[in-house]
Amino acid sequence: MHRLILMRHAKAERGSPSGRDKDRPLAARGRDDAARVGKALATRGLKPDRAxxxxxxxxxxxxxxxxxxxxxxEVAIIDDLYEADPDILRARIEAEMDSAGCLILIGHNPGIHQLAVELLMEGAAAPSVLERLSSGFPTGMAAIFSVDAAERYALEGLIRPDDAEAAA
Structure with missing residues (x-):
């Protein structure tokens, strides 16, 4: 794998007809945000092999x-990614290292945010880079990492829904 995209789901409704958190659908803003981020990824040539x-x-x-x-x-819907901690997310990513050149993982906070920060710290990212993620990982945001031969991750960029069109 040479590239990893970590993305948090877009803005969701506060509730669901079933009352279960797992069943909450996207809000109208979330649908718009996801479309903007998708277009920004495509414009940058960031097409994953696997999701x-x-x-x-x-x-x-x-x-x-x-x-x-x-x-x-190619997509895999994986139930244990729901509210997964960084260790579970990392294990799923590592299992894909040899099967995808570019992988996107779409999940939830706090796991996505914690994993992004861990990857940056392990890659000895500059404090200014870590600071870019210190404010959190808002809904719909994507963090793009390059992955070197030693499986170290370096942040290539962040795409936030509000500035996705400018980032594209």
Missing amino acids: LVSGAARTRQTWDIVHDSLGDV
Whole structure:
């Protein structure tokens, strides 16, 4: 794998008809945000070979919208990515190291944010780079990492929904 994209699901409704958090759908703003981020990824030429997506409704819907901009991508819906901690996310990523040149993982906070910070710290990122993620990992944001031969991660960029069109 030479590139990893970590993305948090887009903005979701506060509740779901079932009352279960896992069933919360995207809000209208979330659908718009996911479309903007998907277009920004495509414009940058960041087309994943494989997508790992949490089984929650909001992550699946985020992927469906992002996918519209990226074309054919192999996808795996994985229930244990729902509210997964960084260790579970990392294990799933490591299992894909040899099967995807570019991998996107769409999940939830706090796991996505914690994993992004851990990857940067392990790669000895500059304090200014770490500071870019210190404010959190808002809904719909994507962090793009390059991965070197020693499996060290370096931040290539962040795409936030609000500035996705400018980033594209």
